[in-house]
Amino acid sequence: MTTTGHRGQQHELVDLAFDAMFIRTFHDRIITYWNEGAQHLYGWTRKEAVGRQPAALLASQYPIPLEQIERELEIKGRWEGEIIQRRKDGRTITVRARWGLQTDAAGEPQSILEINSDVSPERHAVDELSRSEERFSLLVSAVVDYAIFMLSLDGRVVSWNEGAQRIKGYSHDEAIGQHFSIFYRPEDVANGKPNRVLEQAIEHGRFEDEGWRVRKDGSQFWASVVVTALKDRGGVLRGFAKVTRDITDRRLAEQAREADRQREAAELRGDAERLAELERLKTEFLNLASHELRGPLAVVRGYNWLLRDNVLTIEDLPAITKVVEAKLTQMNLLVEQMLEAARLEAGKSNLNQTTFDLRDLVLEQAQTFASVSDEHSIEVVQRDGPVMVAADGARVGAVVANLIDNAIKYSPHTRDVKVRVDKKDGYAFVAVRDFGVGIASEHIHLLFKRFSRLPTEQNITTGGTGLGLFLCREIARRHGGDIEVESSPDHGSEFTLRLPAVG
Amino acid sequence: MDDDLIVADMYRLALSRAGHEVQVANDGVAALRAILSSRPDIVFLDIRMPKMDGMEVLRDLASADLTRSIPVVMLSNYDEPRLVKESISLGAKQYLVKAGTNPAELARVVSQWVEAA
Numbered sequence: 001m002t003t004t005g006h007r008g009q010q011h012e013l014v015d016l017a018f019d020a021m022f023i024r025t026f027h028d029r030i031i032t033y034w035n036e037g038a039q040h041l042y043g044w045t046r047k048e049a050v051g052r053q054p055a056a057l058l059a060s061q062y063p064i065p066l067e068q069i070e071r072e073l074e075i076k077g078r079w080e081g082e083i084i085q086r087r088k089d090g091r092t093i094t095v096r097a098r099w100g101l102q103t104d105a106a107g108e109p110q111s112i113l114e115i116n117s118d119v120s121p122e123r124h125a126v127d128e129l130s131r132s133e134e135r136f137s138l139l140v141s142a143v144v145d146y147a148i149f150m151l152s153l154d155g156r157v158v159s160w161n162e163g164a165q166r167i168k169g170y171s172h173d174e175a176i177g178q179h180f181s182i183f184y185r186p187e188d189v190a191n192g193k194p195n196r197v198l199e200q201a202i203e204h205g206r207f208e209d210e211g212w213r214v215r216k217d218g219s220q221f222w223a224s225v226v227v228t229a230l231k232d233r234g235g236v237l238r239g240f241a242k243v244t245r246d247i248t249d250r251r252l253a254e255q256a257r258e259a260d261r262q263r264e265a266a267e268l269r270g271d272a273e274r275l276a277e278l279e280r281l282k283t284e285f286l287n288l289a290s291h292e293l294r295g296p297l298a299v300v301r302g303y304n305w306l307l308r309d310n311v312l313t314i315e316d317l318p319a320i321t322k323v324v325e326a327k328l329t330q331m332n333l334l335v336e337q338m339l340e341a342a343r344l345e346a347g348k349s350n351l352n353q354t355t356f357d358l359r360d361l362v363l364e365q366a367q368t369f370a371s372v373s374d375e376h377s378i379e380v381v382q383r384d385g386p387v388m389v390a391a392d393g394a395r396v397g398a399v400v401a402n403l404i405d406n407a408i409k410y411s412p413h414t415r416d417v418k419v420r421v422d423k424k425d426g427y428a429f430v431a432v433r434d435f436g437v438g439i440a441s442e443h444i445h446l447l448f449k450r451f452s453r454l455p456t457e458q459n460i461t462t463g464g465t466g467l468g469l470f471l472c473r474e475i476a477r478r479h480g481g482d483i484e485v486e487s488s489p490d491h492g493s494e495f496t497l498r499l500p501a502v503g
Numbered sequence: 504m505d506d507d508l509i510v511a512d513m514y515r516l517a518l519s520r521a522g523h524e525v526q527v528a529n530d531g532v533a534a535l536r537a538i539l540s541s542r543p544d545i546v547f548l549d550i551r552m553p554k555m556d557g558m559e560v561l562r563d564l565a566s567a568d569l570t571r572s573i574p575v576v577m578l579s580n581y582d583e584p585r586l587v588k589e590s591i592s593l594g595a596k597q598y599l600v601k602a603g604t605n606p607a608e609l610a611r612v613v614s615q616w617v618e619a620a
Contacts, residue, residue: 303606
């Protein structure tokens with residue numbers, strides 16, 4: 001060693017130090033001394049290092065420019081900081097550098113003693129840890145959709161995040177130290193649920209659940225919960241992590257969807273039922289209609305047979321021909337009704353509009369019916385002066401016929417049927433009044449329904465297809481009018497056909 | 504027995520022209536009363552009647568000693584098999600559908616079921 005004695009001793013001591021130490025000249029920055037520690041830390045041998053510049057040799061990255069460091073050294077005599085350097089094998093390291101300035105007798109900077117210690121592993125770990133701690137903290141605190149908090153072994157809250165506050169309502173300070181059973185409903189606590197939760201977490205490592213939880217203000221929410229048992233590296237239970245999400249909305253949405261589904265199903269069922277009912281009514285109607293035809297048919301055939309077999313005398317004929325004609329009219333009416341109903345249903349019926357005096361039509365119909373029933377007298381009262389309408393004569397005739405027919409049918413014990421033709425407020429009226437059985441007020445709404453027949457004793461024995469009034473109203477409405485009824489049980493009824501008047 | 508007066512009239516005409524004495528009733532109750540009081544040799548019974556329908560009348564007739572032996576022929580416009588079966592099982596001799604029956608036939612039916620007086 002080509003060193004002076006004292007210097008030599010110093011150097012020996014320095015050599016013993018673990019840390020990397022080297023000396024370099026101030027101005028030229030040439031390494032003049034290189035210790036074992038430096039050799040160990042950097043990989044360069046003394047021989048390789050002495051005579052080189054540290055910056056170049058070690059690819060030093062200084063926190064602030066080197067010149068600034070040297071300025072500081074001149075002023076303060078020392079400097080401390082972290083430098084990133086490169087070993088001989090290329091590995092990057094971080095060192096904590098402590099530099100001291102050596103001056104000559106005159107105080108001029110001569111050389112710098114650099115003592116560098118490797119803080120790379122620590123640094124990485126600390127960095128990593130603090131970065132990761134920071135990241136995690138950020139994550140947990142920033143997450144507002146999830147309550148993320150930790151419980152001690154005995155179930156007390158030891159941490160609390162934004163989400164927990166938002167979801168459960170307790171602030172950080174209010175929550176810390178509380179037993180987590182405060183989040184459960186009283187009935188669940190009584191049931192021992194919170195303890196079961198922890199037991200499950202311990203046994204299986206985790207516990208997952210959906211259920212009602214309680215907020216600070218007492219309100220309840222539907223929660224999705226995961227409780228995880230936290231064990232250290234030795235496998236010892238240290239506490240629990242709880243993540244809770246408020247899924248009340250989702251549950252409400254699910255329930256709403258379920259309700260919708262059920263409602264739809266009910267609607268479909270209702271539709272199916274209605275269709276089935278309609279089918280049933282149709283079949284019933286067809287049966288009823290064909291049966292109805294049998295009545296008048298029996299009479300017409302019967303008398304025809306009697307005529308053929310010479311049972312009838314000449315004297316019988318006038319009365320009988322009247323009867324036969326009435327029955328044929330009745331059959332015709334039935335057939336027309338059935339056809340009309342079919343037509344209306346198929347959506348095709350064009351009104352054959354002509355302009356005519358309603359009085360004429362009513363008179364004609366009344367006369368036809370006069371022959372049908374000897375027991376009834378049909379009186380027509382008409383306004384002076386024409387009652388003109390623009391309408392389908394055949395159809396309106398059918399309506400009037402129907403009304404008169406009903407009046408007769410439903411007054412088996414009374415005689416009078418009064419028909420009135422009038423005009424008022426731009427409408428023409430035909431009112432057919434009978435004094436027979438009348439209609440109960442609770443049945444009135446059924447009158448005009450298709451296929452419907454009132455559920456009365458009378459109707460068991462009175463013929464009819466149930467179509468008449470429905471068709472009548474349809475026809476009236478097609479013309480821009482309507483049919484109204486006023487009735488009182490045992491006092492009779494008045495049906496009024498209303499049509500727009502012209503002229 | 505028929506609630507339809509016109510139909511009843513027609514049968515009355517046919518039967519009386521054939522030499523029979525005819526009584527007409529227009530509802531089930533009147534029918535029973537008439538049968539009990541005048542004890543006819545044969546009854547033609549409609550089914551659809553007010554106050555009491557033909558089947559009920561038939562049942563009553565079949566259960567009473569006084570009337571059990573009177574032959575009853577159903578005369579209806581219903582042609583349902585179950586009605587035919589029921590009435591026959593209750594004791595009716597025959598089931599005729601009005602619309603398909605020549606009224607003059609009724610006289611023949613009478614002689615079929617009524618023993619020569």
